[in-house]
Amino acid sequence: MALHRLLALMTTMHLAGVLCNVESTFDEITPQIYEPSWMYKCVPDEGCQRSEHPRPTLSDNSTSAFFDSLDVCRIVCGRFGGIWPKPVTAALSSQTVKIHPNYLRYDLLNVPAETRELLVEMTQVISNNLLAECGGHVTEVVDTQVVVIIVVKTAITSLNWNTDEQYMLDVQTRGGEVSVHIEAETIYGARHGLETFSQLISSDKRDFSDVEHCGLVLVSGAKIRDRPIYKHRGLVLDTSRHFIPMVDIKRTIDGMATTKMNVFHWHATDSHSFPLEASRVPQFTRYGAYSGSEMYTTEEIRELIHYAKVRGIRVVIEIDAPAHSGNGWQWGREYGLGDLAVCVNAYPWRHLCIEPPCGQLNPANPNMYRVLRNLYQDVADLLNSPPLLHMGGDEVYFGCWNSSQEIISYMKDQGYDTTEEGFMKLWGEFHNKALQIWDEEISAKGLDPQPVMLWSSQLTQAQRISQHLDKERYIIEVWEPLNSPLLTQLLRLGYRTVSVPKDIWYLDHGFWGRTVYSNWRRMYAHTLPRDEGVLGGEVAMWTEYCDAQALDTRVWPRAAAVAERLWSDPTSTVYSAEPRLQRLRTRLIARGLRPDAMSPAWCSQHDSKCL
């Protein structure tokens, strides 16, 4: 077959010349046999442009400007090449050098011994990602030596808002050898440097290629200085409305690492289900998981937390309370502990909760706090130090508490009216008791009190928040829509915040009710205030209408748009970001994700032609 094709090619190439400018009919034409193999040219201010002809005839002096591979064109075209998120400064060579992972070496002599083990794991992730560019197998072997020298200045391995994530990356090619220098204060900065290094590399495969042959190409020179604008760059994943298998969570973490996000906000539980195994309280999963296989074991959770750490990501576990708690908490009476939660699965639900099934913790029952303490102990055991707990705290329905005689008499005893303000006091009391429990459990581990996160709510309204929630202790995650003044008000009051405007950064919107889908352009265009009190932002994947089947395409590449907003907060346009994001998309695909398409493929082959 191949030989036949080749012969046909040779004969038709001659014929083609003859046929030109001769009157003929369609039937008389012998078609030239060749594959549609486009080439790409890097055009200043436009980006990578596909050749007009599928088999461009190249004059000798123009060959250098053409690339067989669109991905290779992207890593050298434009000031920031194919790097996502955009670094602070970058100077990239327009030349490339072929490399092979077998001749890639990491020099870790200049890193503190305590960090070396973790750093080795980080380099393994990067090496695997390079192999993934070629689908796991780099067929073109070159023996160019690539040495990556990593310098880490501190021995810090903990990850929090104070972690220094900046890095410097230099690539130099001299005499058939490539030396890569990465310098950072912490291993997390070094990891970001490694990630950026991997983004200077592309496979030389043509796009839509049908051949197995694959080599890797590295930008031959680079000088990059980079650090994030916001400290908190997160993604919320809800594993309660639907169970999301570990493998899918890990894939999501891979995408986050690729885009230098650093907080995996795990909305682990809700009223729907409780998939998080708590070793001290097995009832949670027994009464709350969808099935024996739809839960996360302690071992799996530990592994995930480590998996994330190796990728520079801190896991924040959210135990949503006092509302959004139901299934998993309904066994108290059976065990002689009274009602740990009230109105669990109550029907009709409309006055008792935001969506079925209902359920709210019972603040009148001291046993509830005992069980909560056990749960917090388990969470504290799991999380890396310093542990960050998200206490939930959203959408409390007073109608639910008001339906419980036990709670009403408790309020009477405490001297709370059964008015809105009375219920507010009860709610505030819950959070402060919960925080005290958390503090005690943290301190039992020899740690100082840590701030906790809390969703914005009626309780966090500007005129009320200071009476109930200490600004030194609570970081408020503001999910109000864009037109709400709450974020600004909380900043003025001195609260630290994380911003997740629901009408723009909620990934589930657009599929239900009157919500509107934000595509990546809209998500990217939104900016946060530059204020000490704004730690950063998150995108949120609520899973009422999404499970593992649809997860990737709902999250990617949109989460990446927010990742760049939070990392570099660029002033440049959406339009100038698109080619780099197209490159990121192919990178995510190579790494096993299934991101949505942003445009017809024609537009990615013709940068700036689809405005």
Place this chain on the structure above:
Amino acid sequence: MMSWGDALWLGLTARFARVGRLRRAVLMLAAAACTAAAVLYWKQQTDDSANRPLHSMYSGIEPQWSWLCQHDRCERYQASDTTTLQSLQTCNMLCASTQLWPQPTGPVSLASAAVPVRSDRFSLKVIASPSRDVTKHINEAFIVMQNHMRTLEHGVVGENRRSDIGPPRDVLVKVSVNGSGDPRMRLDTNESYKLALRPSGNSLVVDITAHSFCGARHGLETLLQVTWLDPYAGSLLILEAATVVDAPRFPYRGLLLDTARNFFPVSELLRTIDAMAANKLNTFHWHVSDSQSFPWKLDSAPQLAQHGAYGPGAVYTSDDVRTIVKYARIRGIRVLMEIDTPAHVGRAFGWGPEAGLGHLAHCIEAEPWSSYCGEPPCGQLNPRNPHIYDLLEHVYREIIQLTEVDDIFHLGGDEVSEQCWAKHFNDTDPMDLWMEFTRQAMHVLERANGGKAPELTLLWSSRLTRSPYLERLDPKRFGVQVWGASQWPESRAVLDAGFRSVISHVDAWYLDCGFGSWRDSSDGHCGPYRSWQQVYEHRPWATETPESAAWPVEGGAACQWTEQLGPGGLDARVWPRTAALAERLWADRAEGATADVYLRLDTQRARLVARGVRAAPLWPRWCSHNPHACL
């Protein structure tokens, strides 16, 4: 419409399967008694519990739920609170809803008892068949069904089969087809079927009778739907008796997939076609090419893909098309390939001058695009170049040869840019050029089809299908795929004028809407997202106007344009919304998305997922566990 056969069949059930109404009521009494006893016991314990350490009360038991059918709905219980362990799947299948999708249109009677079966214990006997071809297709469709059962069985992890459910039964499937000897899905194919499943001795016998292969295949699909995997039993179960009489309301039930804006590998197309079969859809409308790309490598005109494909790996060969057509045919689906012309063409037609044929198309990738087309890149055939008609004749001939669909054809024909032609032909009204092009295209289509016009040649609705041009088209030859908004007057005008129509209203059945603009200029996209409920509840033919009774509505199609969709996201975008369309077109029940529709569609979605289709969920999983509590 439905009668319950449990009394009739109860006496025949196996030990395990005896979960008739009466029996279930008894179980519930027992469960209630247990709970009461437990509560009393714990009441005694309460005094001292407050002082005991909590962990002394915890015991690590696996979470396990059991579902019991009470008052015609499945209620979830903690397994330890009941004496019977029944899976959600089995409860759903044996409780009130038929769980069939699409809902059959004739009488249905289903047993409320189940028996264990195994995929390899199904055997086929073709009792009557009008042709060897039909027999062959029945055999292949049977194997397809068996393979799906096998896939379900793979869902059993390890050796989990419970021993107390009894041995699996043999199932003999007897198929009789009396009617057309042509296995293809045709405009005149009678898709009705009858299915009767009954116990016979220790085995089961299924009689499927139909008037065509496609009808018989639908019967097998229904048989598959009364078979399910019980995860607790670790076995397939089947209703032990059922009768279904069924026929579709509309003859044309389609899904359009655009493989030009983004390329989809053959495997994605096959999976989509399989999911269509699961929903008894019958037309895979393959919008192969557009101005962005031309992925189909024709034998007679390979230049089109050479110049038009995104790359060598983004090409469908003739063998690929044959594979797809064959795969679809044994699933009762016709492949309707559309090469859109005269607009929506691009670089694929750019090689004319080089080959000495002159310009086959104008305005290819012309800028600014907004002057010459609806979205970038531009391109429109050159209606004055006679070679274009030769070329189209080859294209049409190859479509008919490969798909073997010769009674229905799609010419495309939407969104012609009058400005593009006006720029090149200032002597003629572009509308006249368009009309003339359409006539010529029809003429070469006839030639390509052995001198005979297809019974129904579809055009997209456009300015050409509006007055005063509509009057110049012959309703005996042309049909219209109506894609304007349902409230637009022209949607009705073509029907009032007697054109056979396929409905694809943008405001209900465009699956690409609601994802914002993919360009900086923000016009030209539709929104919001069409929910499955909207898809389901759209019944434009059910109006009160006197003309509507005579409307020649052939059916409808959901349209999945792919400007913002690649392979990874295809399934979740299309399913389960297209399943909702399938029931609308098959059953066309007057009611909207009622509780029973939620319940059945949720089950159907689970079937699709089990088939390897990444369908999006309808609601939180808790609602699948407690369906009535979410309505």
